[in-house]
Amino acid sequence: MGSMLRLSAVNPLVRQRLRPILPSAPAGPTHEDLLAVTALIEADKLRPVVDRTYRLEDTAQGVRHMEEGHARGKAVVRVAEGA
Numbered sequence: 643m644g645s646m647l648r649l650s651a652v653n654p655l656v657r658q659r660l661r662p663i664l665p666s667a668p669a670g671p672t673h674e675d676l677l678a679v680t681a682l683i684e685a686d687k688l689r690p691v692v693d694r695t696y697r698l699e700d701t702a703q704g705v706r707h708m709e710e711g712h713a714r715g716k717a718v719v720r721v722a723e724g725a
Contacts, residue, residue, distance in 0.1 A: 691715030 671679075682688035693715035696704040704717040 692718055694718070695720060 679688065691714070693713040694704065694707065695718040698719060698721050701719050704719060707713055708717055
């Protein structure tokens with residue numbers, strides 16, 4: 643995929659990558675690209691995949707997990723209980 647940004651829509655039921663949705667460019671995504679992604683989010687057609695959630699004091703463990711390439715989604719760090 644070369645320089646294409648690996649932002650993909652994911653079917654949460656089967657964890658299947660559907661398609662890249664935002665090409666990258668040397669200057670980054672355009673205003674129109676960001677509007678298109680915003681529209682997908684607002685239409686509930688694009689949601690982040692959360693791999694794991696960490697307490698603030700466990701942030702280093704989360705960073706290691708991401709750096710080692712084990713994560714299959716985003717890592718979330720809770721900064722307060724209930725958050």
